[in-house]
Every structure is written in structure tokens, then in C-alpha cells.
Amino acid sequence: MTPFDYARADDVATALRMGAGEGSAFLGGGTNLVDLMRETVARPTRLIDVTGLSDTIEETDGGGLRIGAAVRNTALAEHPAVRSRYPVLSRAILAGASAQIRNMATVGGNLLQRTRCTYFYDTDGSRCNKRVIGSGCDALGGFNRIHAVLGASEACVATHPSDLCVAFAALDAVVQVAGPDGMRAIAFDQFHRLPGDRPDLDTVLAPGELIVAVEVPPARVAANSTYRKVRDRASYAFALISVAAALTIEDDRIAELRIAFGGVAHKPWRARTAEAALIGQVPGEAAFRAAAAAEFADAQVLRDNGFKPVLAERTLAAVLGELATGARA
Template sequence: MDAISYERAGDVAGAVRAAQQPGAVFIGGGTNLLDLMKGGVARPVRLIDITHINGLDTVTTLPDGGIRIGALVRNSDAANHALVREQYPLLSQALLAGASAQLRNMATVGGNLLQRTRCGYFYDTAFTQCNKRMPGSGCAALDGHNRTHAILGASPQCIAVNPSDMSVALAALDAVVRVSGPAGERTIGFADFHRLPAERPDVDTTLQPGELITAVDLPPPLFSAHSHYLKVRDRASYAFALVSVAAALQMDGERVQTARIALGGVAHKPWRASAAEQLLNGQPLTQATLKNAAAAALSDARPQHDNRFKVQLAQRAIVRAVNQAAGLAGGVA
């Protein structure tokens, strides 16, 4: 076993300094990192424990009416926090759909943002073709088993998907990620936080080396009354999504004022269905309009041989999730 050193950071500045050493990584709940280490996928040489840094485990209100969720807030605490449940029910639903209670009690909001793909070829080091694990080696999933893989935004280098449920809701809610690093503090709009694979599928996010996520900011609540998170999976017991939909609406009677739709299980990052949103904005919510919007959301889909079913599944999931968000439970996809 490789030698691993451990350091407990006392504050954000100390954690950032410690992370400048080669092979250093931050550890919070460790629910993903430890799995990667046990499987030989991740091989850090220094663990920087950030769990004792004060101020990163709270949920607070912002002057504009939004909220700030600290990076060390446990997923279970975020899901059950009164402000989240009442003002951002979409996020609460996504968190509760994401994992078992045991995992939610350990996993942190910051760590959830950094989950790595669950592609079997990435996790199994016996496979030597994985550009995400070994850049330049190829992508075994292209000609292999790819039922759970991407249909949007993929590249010839990688067709893996992002596994996070929480991130799909945050994408729909236009969250902002706050980070601190060697160059100081900065914010990253959620749409720009995760990367598509392009030529570098080994790089999941736009974080710079040594940067630490400190919080996630949510704008003032606009969708408390009309939102729904739908997760379609092979089994109900906390499997990863084949397709998921975060739908959030502002309604004026039967007319959609503003629609936000994000998809999970279909791309390397949470996928904002901008084309669908544009077709719904300002329109009466008819089933014909909704089906056209769902079709537009998948117009650029490029499925693989095992996952062509995801195109229609995603379209039907969008219809169902938007109907549920609008309170039209009887609407059928």
C-alpha cells in the first residue's frame, strides 16, 4: 500500500496552503474519495482534512434573499433544513433521491459537487482503456457496454455521465459555487463549474489546482411553489439515474412565466435544457407545447448502441416532471 500522510486543516487559508503540495487532496465526508482509493483509481499521497474548519457547515440567508450552503453541510442536513425544504424544495427532493440515509449523513455538499463518474470502465483498473483515468488510452465504453452512458455533450474521448442528483437541481436553480485558492476567493456560475469531456475527460471541473469549495449560493427563491425532481432508475433503492429531470416553473395561471429544466444521467455534466425552456417561457402549458419542448431538449442527442432508449425516456421524463411541477399530475408523457 502506498504511504499516505494526513493533515487536519484549522482554517480555509491553511487548507489551501497544504493543498499546494504534490499529491495533496481535500477530504470531507470521503464517501467517493475512499471508494476511489480502495479501488486504486485515486492515489493521493496527502489527505487534507477540512472537516474541522469553522463556518463551512452552516446554512445562512443572504442579503438578497437567497441562501448560502456551506461546503461541509451534510447532504442529510441540507435536505432537511427548513430554508431548503420550504424555499428550495427541488434541491431537497434531489438530495433525498441521491443516496441512502447512511451516505447522506456522511456526504458533504462540496464533495457532492466533485463526485466522479460511476462508469464501470473508469472504476475497474483492469480495463486499460479509459481516457478519464489514463489520458490517451482510449474509451472502452464506446464499443463496450454503454447502456448508462451519455447521449448529450459527449466526445470521442469519453461518454461517461455525471452521477450527482444534487448538481442537477443546482443547475436548474442557477446556483453559484464559491471557492478559495492560492489566488484568493472567486465565484463560478454553476453552468461553468462542470466541464464537458472534449479532449480532456480527465478534468471534471473548472477548479484550479489547490482551490477549495467553501459554499454554494442560491439566488432568491422563485420556484418554491412549482418544482419537481424526477429520477428514473433501474431500481428504487438508490441506484444512479438512467435519466433525471429537475423542473422549476414560475406560473401565471396556466401560463409559464419562466421555466428551468436540467437533466441528469445524460451527459458529462448536469445538462440545462435551454431549448426546452425557451419554448415554454411565456406560453400556456399545453401538452402539445410541452412535448415539443421535450423533443427540442433531445434534438442534439447522439446515443450509443446500448442506450438509444434514453432519448425517448428523457423526453417522457421531461413531460412528466414539468407536469408534476405545474401541479398537473394527470398529464401523461
């Protein structure tokens, strides 16, 4: 591990001042960053502890929620307003990790998780453009069962690992960011990047910027929402495919719908093609599967992950079928 300095920030302004300059990194729960430091994938020379900042969940004027970046995942999953009005958030968190990790991990840190691609972590012999830009991507010709089928590039086929972020994407959340130039709001669907020729850049954050909160807007549809994660084992594992969805039905037709996929791309994948195909339709398995097939029409599969589009289709049909039953009850 590279030697580093440690400091604790008492407020956002102090954190920004401490975080200015090359080599600085903000530290939340450390459940991902510390692992990356141990593996020498990340080598910050100064850590600024921001766990004492923005750690509350508050009602917004419009009836949504403002979730501080330092809120622990367990606290978010257990919050009464989240469980009743945005159950997809609770279910995504509970699917995401062990209880010990949920107790430590923060919302802001969850947004900044880096890929679990084996080649990204292998600093001794694997080429990885995300770790060393221009070095190549060994996943393309290697073992690529967990890798992306949508939005990838020749530079990178890694997937984003977060479960919570898939739920946030489905809910049209907004990321509140503080930086040297003041505050700005970033639509969640625009916060994470597709790899292009710069897979080393996971998000659109500028140097020195700090996530201070995530705002979830009010949405009637969110009350009938869920999250399903398909993985190799029932215990702690990352998604092969996951689906966050919310649904309302009026006059026996789909009136409002939100869908996001995990495990398929470099970022949480908002399924707008599938949503558009289903609005106004009579809910049913055939319609659900056709919409999923349309979403994955441009999928680019690799040697080991050709099952993902079909698995996504089946998973979406099962999730929407469950929600449709609840919407009619």
C-alpha cells in the first residue's frame, strides 16, 4: 500500500479545500477504496474523511427525499419513508452486500464504486485500459462472463457493480455535487459514463468535486417498485443481471413505468426503449419479453456472456409480472 496522509473534514468547505490538488481522495466507508489501495490499483497520497458530513435523510418541499452522501446503506434501507415510498431502494441495498459492508458503506461511496473486473484488479500481469489507459483490455479475449453487452467499447467491456445505483437510475434521482466552482446538480442517468476511449473515467465528476447528496423526486409509481438480482450464488456476489422497476396500471394498461438494468453496461442502464414500448400496453409476458428484446437489440456479446440478453429478457418479464399483479391488487 502506498503511504498516505489522513485528515478529517468538519464541513464541505474544509473537505473541498483539503481535497484540492493531485493525489487527494475523499474517504467514506472505505469498503471499495481501501480494497483498491491494498491492491495498489488506487494510490492516493492523501485521504480526506468525509463520513461526518451530510449524513441525514430529509423530506424535500415537493415530497421527495434528500439523502446525504454520508448516509450508511443500512440506514437508507431501513428508513420508513424509503421502505414505504421507494421500496426498490431498500431491496437493492439488501441485495447488494453483506450486513457488515452495508453498515459501513455510504451512499456517496456506492456511487463511486469501481468495476469488479478481474483484469482491473490484476496489477501483476493483466492489461486494463481502466487502470492504465492505452495498455489494452485483456477481458476482450479472456474470461468475460460478467462483462458488458451494452454501451461497451473496444477499450473496455467492464460493468458497473452497484445495485443501489440501478435503483437510483430507475427513480430519476439527481446527484448534488459541491466543487471549487460551487454546487451543481447532475441527473443520475448522466452521472456515470460509458467507456468510449477513456474507460479510466467512471463519472462526470470534475477534479476536487464532492458528492454531498442524492435527491429522489416524488413519484407515485415508485410505491409499486422492486429490485431483482440474478447472480451465481445467493450469498454476497455481484449481478450477472439485475432489474430495478416500478409500474402503475390504469384501465388495465400500463400508465407509468420505470426500468433500469444492472450487470449489462459500464453504467446503470436506463431502459428507455423498453419503457417506451410498454407504455399504454396491456401487461403480459409476451409484451414484457418483446420490450426487453427491443432494449437488447444492439447487444454486443462476448465469448462467455452471450446468455445475458436472454437472461435479462426473462428477468424483466418476471419482475414486471410481479409488479403488475401488485398494481391490480
